[in-house]
Amino acid sequence: MSVWNKQRREEEPSGPLNTTVKPAQPALPVEVRKEAPTLSSMSNTPVGRMEPDTSRGGAATIGKAVKIAGQIYSREDLYVDGDVEGTIELIEHKLTVGPNGKVHAGVKAREVVALGTIQGNVEASDRIEIRKDAKLVGDIKTARIIIEDGAYFKGSIDIVKVEPKAAASQPRPQTASAPAPAPSPVGVAVPAGAPDTKR
Amino acid sequence: MLRERVKSFLRGTRSPEDANSLGNGGTVPHVPSRQARTQAVETRQSRGLEQFFNCFRDQIGLSILDLGGAYQENVNFITNLGHKFHSEDFARIFHETFGQDIADQANPGRIDYFLRQSLDYEAEQFDGVLAWDALEYMEPPLLAATVDRLLHILKPHGYLMAIFHPADRKTRVPCYTFRIQGPRSLQVTQTGERPPSQQVFNNRGVEKIFQNFESIRSFLSRDSMREIIVRKRSA
Numbered sequence: 518m519s520v521w522n523k524q525r526r527e528e529e530p531s532g533p534l535n536t537t538v539k540p541a542q543p544a545l546p547v548e549v550r551k552e553a554p555t556l557s558s559m560s561n562t563p564v565g566r567m568e569p570d571t572s573r574g575g576a577a578t579i580g581k582a583v584k585i586a587g588q589i590y591s592r593e594d595l596y597v598d599g600d601v602e603g604t605i606e607l608i609e610h611k612l613t614v615g616p617n618g619k620v621h622a623g624v625k626a627r628e629v630v631a632l633g634t635i636q637g638n639v640e641a642s643d644r645i646e647i648r649k650d651a652k653l654v655g656d657i658k659t660a661r662i663i664i665e666d667g668a669y670f671k672g673s674i675d676i677v678k679v680e681p682k683a684a685a686s687q688p689r690p691q692t693a694s695a696p697a698p699a700p701s702p703v704g705v706a707v708p709a710g711a712p713d714t715k716r
Numbered sequence: 717m718l719r720e721r722v723k724s725f726l727r728g729t730r731s732p733e734d735a736n737s738l739g740n741g742g743t744v745p746h747v748p749s750r751q752a753r754t755q756a757v758e759t760r761q762s763r764g765l766e767q768f769f770n771c772f773r774d775q776i777g778l779s780i781l782d783l784g785g786a787y788q789e790n791v792n793f794i795t796n797l798g799h800k801f802h803s804e805d806f807a808r809i810f811h812e813t814f815g816q817d818i819a820d821q822a823n824p825g826r827i828d829y830f831l832r833q834s835l836d837y838e839a840e841q842f843d844g845v846l847a848w849d850a851l852e853y854m855e856p857p858l859l860a861a862t863v864d865r866l867l868h869i870l871k872p873h874g875y876l877m878a879i880f881h882p883a884d885r886k887t888r889v890p891c892y893t894f895r896i897q898g899p900r901s902l903q904v905t906q907t908g909e910r911p912p913s914q915q916v917f918n919n920r921g922v923e924k925i926f927q928n929f930e931s932i933r934s935f936l937s938r939d940s941m942r943e944i945i946v947r948k949r950s951a
Contacts (some may be wrong), residue, residue, distance in 0.1 A: 647786075670786035673779075673802045676795040691946060 557558075581617040598633070616650070629659075631668075638672075641677070726855035756890075756906040759897060763935040764943025768844065768877040769797070771945070778843035781869075783834075783850045789895040789903070790846075802842065806850040807891065809834040814858075816911070821855040831861060837869045845870060846896045847878040850924075852917055853910045859925065867928055872951040876929075880917040882940040888912070917942065 521528060576594035579585060583599035590609045598615035607626040614620050618633035629641040631651040639645060641659040649667035656673045664670060742755060772778055776798030782790055783806035794801045813830040820826050845866055865878060881889055888909040895903040915921065919934070922944055926932055930949040936942055 555796075664786050664788045664791060666787075668786070669805060669808075670803050671805065673800055674786075674791055674795060675800050 576611070576613065577620075581615070614651075735945060755769055757903065759901060759903050760937070760939075761900055762902045762943060763900065763937075764877055764879070764945055765896065765902060767933065767935070768846070768875060768945055769899060771875045771947075772799070772844060778908070779841060780844045780846065781837075781842045782846045784846065784848045786893050787893065787895050789897065793896040793898075799843075800872045804834055806834055807853075810850070810853070818855055818914075819856040820908075827858050827861045830858070832864050835862070835865045839868055840871045840874075841869050843871055843874050845874070845876040846894075847876055849879045849881070849892060851878050852880050852915070853889075853891065853913055854915070855924070856915050859913070859915055863925055864928075867948060872948055873930075874948045876946050876948075878944050878946075880922065880942045880944070882942075 527533055541678060550714045563714075576596040577591060578596045579599045579601065581598040585599070586602045588603050589595070589604075589605045589611060591602065593607075594611045594613070595605070595607055595619040596613045597605075597620055599617070600619045600621075602621045605620065605622050605624045605626070609627050610628040611628040611630065614633045614635055616632045620633070620635045621637060622635075623637045624635065624639045624641075626641055627643045629635075629639055629645040630648065631646065631653050632648045634652045636654045638655045638659050638692060639653070639659070641657070643659075644661035644663065645657060645659045646663040647653050647665065647668040649665040651665075652669040654671045656675070658675045658677055660677055660679045662674060662676070777809070778799045779795050779802060780793070780799050781802040781804065783804050784790070785805040785808070786801075786803040790801075791801050801943045809830065813826060813833065814820050814898050816898045847866070851862065854862060872874060879894075889912050891910050893905045893907055895905070897903050915925075917925075921933060922934070926944075928949075929946040931947045933945045934942060935944070
């Protein structure tokens with residue numbers, strides 16, 4: 518849980534205030550909990566108190582005046598607008614590097630959005646977005662990638678196809694628009710006697 | 717900060733952060749940035765592109781280096797073929813290193829620095845290199861060193877594609893970005909102008925530049941653009 522979240526919780530008013538605000542809808546807090554965007558600790562907070570954080574989707578935040586050296590492991594989304602050196606691991610969650618963010622780290626996450634600078638290898642199991650004016654130097658391994666015009670990227674891109682679990686047992690025909698399967702000796706189709714088989 | 721940015725925008729100026737946002741420090745004059753105002757966009761047929769990827773037909777998992785920077789279209793096209801995409805913004809590094817200083821392109825120290833910044837790869841790492849028009853703005857000493865390095869990082873029987881504009885130009889020449897639209901279709905966008913190289917890129921000149929390669933195939937388009945594919949010798 519982020520520091521910001523903790524402060525919000527401490528400021529949270531007690532039960533009677535909720536009933537005063539919405540006396541005619543006693544079931545509303547339950548519905549809000551269902552509609553909460555993430556499963557972070559913020560989901561217990563009444564929706565009106567989440568307003569300052571909606572732009573970052575309830576993510577934990579490292580502000581632009583913060584510098585961290587070491588390993589970061591998070592079970593909720595993370596927004597980095599400061600400096601981070603080391604490693605960042607967000608299993609099943611999203612990392613956003615803000616316009617002021619400078620990440621010199623290896624990154625593993627479900628989704629990565631770069632608006633600032635990332636220097637290091639990035640593994641995004643779902644997708645990575647490199648926005649305009651972002652700078653990424655490193656090797657990328659992901660299922661999908663979006664690069665906006667004006668972004669700077671130096672490195673390699675390895676597209677790793679993620680098979681849907683339900684259809685994993687059924688072979689799928691390969692289409693031109695679908696990302697090709699990850700290189701594997703099984704998938705290589707080089708005709709016998711082809712001139713470039715040495716490669 | 718936001719207020720300053722809005723003010724700058726309304727005044728039509730750029731903040732220092734904006735000016736340096738993509739670079740590694742100072743401003744770079746005449747960088748053919750993707751943010752520069754585009755002057756002309758056209759889609760053209762490219763026999764060279766078609767032949768380049770035909771060279772890798774029926775293979776996947778190859779390493780292709782694109783010296784034109786990372787464009788969504790090129791990333792999609794190459795990764796959809798099952799290859800690994802490598803990106804270098806060659807033009808940007810070129811201008812950050814040399815700017816408009818032609819004389820510096822004969823300085824061995826600067827040449828070495830440039831090659832370490834842009835082509836610092838292991839030997840025989842790539843199956844193919846898309847150089848686009850990056851080579852034709854170089855002066856002969858830098859061009860020779862760059863071609864040597866490209867030869868070094870290509871695998872045996874690897875291929876390189878390059879594009880050269882008509883040889884008879886006298887004044888500043890346009891520079892472009894190249895986006896792959898299909899197996900034989902390129903979207904070409906003019907992004908600025910650069911001074912022409914002293915190097916001559918006619919048939920004889922191109923053959924001399926790539927004399928250490930095994931073979932050269934040349935495709936001349938209707939607008940006299942020359943697309944060439946060269947192949948590295950076997951080990």
